[in-house]
Amino acid sequence: MENISFYVDDKEVIIDVDPSTRLLDVLRIKLHITGVKEGCGEGACGACSVIVDGVCYDSCLTPVANVIGKHITTIEGFRNTPQYRIIADAFADFGASQCGFCTPGMILNTYTLLKKNPHPTEEEVRVALSGNLCRCTGYNAIVKAVLDIAENGGDIEW
């Protein structure tokens, strides 16, 4: 066990934990951030996505030692931002969320895409979301929602 510190949704966290513990388990079990989902436990579905220093990680494959000192944003922090509102409204308009299990991860990956590339092509959207499996929507509404933001979002500050 070791004292490990990092930031989650802008709050400093110091925990005594085995450094190989999955970040996912730290977030869900120790910090009760259940908005982060476990879909496969092997980095194949993206449901456990969190933002680590600006880019998305699969938290199921991240040993907590790898995020020492880093800033982690989960859906529970991100949902309070204006950027979340823009993405969530577009997702709602197009029906991009059905069962909702993949949605938090999908939204975080959408955000990191748009931050880097505010006007992506369809192909770029599909590639950016290719690690986030969705079994309900066929991705149709999701891709349309992201493209709609890209087209009609104007000059949003991502």
Add this chain to the structure above:
Amino acid sequence: MPSNFKNSTVKIDNEEKMAGLALFTDDLPAKDFLWCRPLRSNIACGRIRSINIPKLPKGYYYVDARDIVKENVVNIIFSDWPVFADRRVNYYGETIGLLIGPDKEVLEELARMSQVNYDEETPEYELVNSQIHKEFKKGDFEAAKKDYDYTLTETFETGYQEQVYLETQGMIMWLDGDKITIKASMQCPFYIKNAVVRTLGCDPSKVRVIQPAVGGAFGGKEHYPSMMAAQMATAIVKIKKPLKMIFDRGEDLMYTTKRHPSRTTYEGYVKEGKLVGVKATVRLNGGAYKGCSGVVLSRALIAVVDSYNVPNLDVTGDVYITNTMPTAAFRGFGSPQTIFAFEMFIEHIAKKAGLDPVEFKLAHLVEKGMVTAVSGKFHDDIILPQLVERAMEMSDFKRKYKEYSQPGSNRGIGLSTFLHGCGFTGSGESTIINAQLKLTKDENDIVHLYTSQVDFGQGNRTTLKKVVSNTLGIPEEQVTHEAPDTDHTLSTGPTAASRTMIIVGFLCEKAAKHLKEIWKPGEYQEWIEPYVGPDYIHWDEDTMQGDAYPGYAWGVNIIEVSFDPITYQIKVEGCWSTYDVGHAIDDRIVVGQADGGLAQAIGYGYLENMEVAEGRFRQKTLSDYIVPTAVDLPMMETELMDNLFAYGASGAKGCGELTFVGGAPALGHAIEQAIKHDIHKIPATPEYLMEVIEHGKY
């Protein structure tokens, strides 16, 4: 907002799901709950000689068949699947017992140390042991086969398919006084309740099932949660501690139910450009226990000639029991298997007769008043020709079809037409399910709708509520529709069989009409509406004759693919669909079903390969069991056409399964045109296509 979603409203649970606020089973507070860890068989078939469990530390428990309170069966349609394996195991992974305790690590160690000794028997993996047989005839097939111009006999195979709901199976259970209370990832709260009541032999009032957020189901959570509930209930009456069982993805892939693999043979006869007779032999692999396979077989047989009229039929079907994981419900429930096979067959036999396969097919579309495969009648208007015409326009089908038929095009476009019977087979809705719906109105004139329909993503919490508010002519905000709780709702039946809108929606509408009639402002009022179906529906399950469903929904899929002759890989380039779901209560929700159903069907058609070796699935992870990603699919275009159904809410029929059944054959046709060879199997993996192209394999 997309302009074609005029009648759409945002789903009740949309925001909480997007924001990560919705609590799925594993998210629920469960402090001090004990973990349940199944001890599973590691052979496919044999007698259990002994079970040696290591000495359990304090606070740890083990339960198995010896702890069964009343009946060691899971209450599924045909109840032959034991809660815990009793003296013998019939498939690899069958649950023998549960190890229970607070620390997962310790449970793993106990499982490693546990030893089950068997007298192994030779397992059966082939389709030789038929345990369910059904057959029926229509017209005079024997006469038809004596007088023909062309004949063709072919066999088609379809593989396993795993649901891959993103949330794995999970359940928590605790005692509230002497009442067993359950929250789980589920489709059918009353199935779970009934399963617990049956295995414990307890009073129904002692079991309560509450639905939390559910992360997808697709049929996979119709029956399996009953198994988990029966196991955990057996444990909870013994140890009286709150319990929790959440499957990891690997367990879920290996040890929960799948779609039935099938092998279907058609023998067809063409006379003067018409398909005059078909003999069909349908074989399903049911796995180790029958469960719901008999009903799956019924659906497969009823859909045996899809949406086409064939005057003379000789149909038999069998469910074979093998020493493999039992197969059960999955979107389409048997019909995707035969619809794929028949769609391929009807085009193949047309080609053999030297006819244009698409024109041939369309000349055989069923029409209103015609006799169904099972000698019932198509009572309602059928708008298939309009659906076909519009889908062809949307996709520029005719031009592309001609162009891609040229040698070396490496491109193909395929069209399928299909139907899906909505609701339970025959008069089952009136005779077996007997749904009853409760609507109350409180003193503030807020209307409360109670159903047992689970919203696992389809949006039925929203659409059913809309039916009520639309009928009452009040704002949607004036109606509540909470997730089911068996203590608060009557059973409106399972969330299955595309019955939610056609049956429960209809009930909602009727109940709301009645409430409107008796409406007294400021007073508490209650209305209970029993389901009464069309009185002209008569069905005999034994002879497989009569009107199989209350109503049918219809669809057309067109899929375009490109083919890479270097790698034998297929890329889906375009998808166009038209559907008659009666009337969409919410266009966005129905189109969402259309997108997702077709995507899942495309995966079924060419990607999702699941094989059994020595009784075990070889694809154990989501890196090996391949479902489509965003890059594997193109934009999909869908249009809906109204064709109001008299016994549906505002004319609505079903749509959940309809959107799945036609995808694989449309894809199959496209692949055939692109590779210039016939195919007889799905998933049409590149490995299979290589065999077809290079070695003329079937």
Add this chain to the structure above:
Amino acid sequence: MVKHYIPSTLKEALEVLDKHDCYIMAGGTDLMVVKHQRSGLIPNFDKDVCYISNLEELQYIFEDEKGVHIGAGTKFSDIEENELVPEILKQIIHELASPNIRNMATMAGNIANASPAGDSIVGLYLLDAELELVNINGSRMMPIKDFIFGVRKIHREKNELIKEIFIPHHDDLNTYWRKVGSRAAESISKITFAGGYEVENGKVKDLRMAFGSVSITCVRDRKTEEKYIGMSVEELHNHVEDIIKDMGKFVTPITDQRSTKEYRYKVAMNILKDFILTIE
């Protein structure tokens, strides 16, 4: 009891490795899968672990007159976006695993993992990449083709760490990349092929062919390549069947849960043919 070392400098890391036999944890995208038990349990490590993901000293990309130097800690997504990186490596990374994993994983990790299906390895074989291995006493260079000698087998001494991947300049090499996975993204390769060639005055000046996922290690054979160097392009095209025969000897795939050996062999040869015939 397994110990975890989280050094904050390269020097500290090398001191740890000098004293302890450790798993080296970079992005974790492979080790965390291999050692995963069940949800909620800590991974099942059977020896000590040394975490190097946060060593900033290992995160760099620069170029000198000889080639491009990629620090072992550089994440795939940073490599993909860097203009100094050869185009074929960018192409390979673009199709490798998923975006999230590309944000986490390192090329050095992909190499050290030494899976036959490690995509970046194939490109590095093609480009004659070399690895700088360091220990507390100093460093040594080793060609990647000598470093990997089997499935998950590498010539790393227990006290060593891959510090850097060095890619010699290949400014005139035309490259060809093909990955065959089970789907269009996020897939483990069934077959990969990286090809390279230079043509000068109608003659083949250089020819390179590297396969992944079809043998225990990446397949590349300089002797075979040299046989065809010096030919005219037309001659090369005429020898395509001979090249297939020569390279086919090294292509010994297996049947597993992802594909069949027949498919892997046939498609590998189809791709090779396509590569040769596209040379002009």
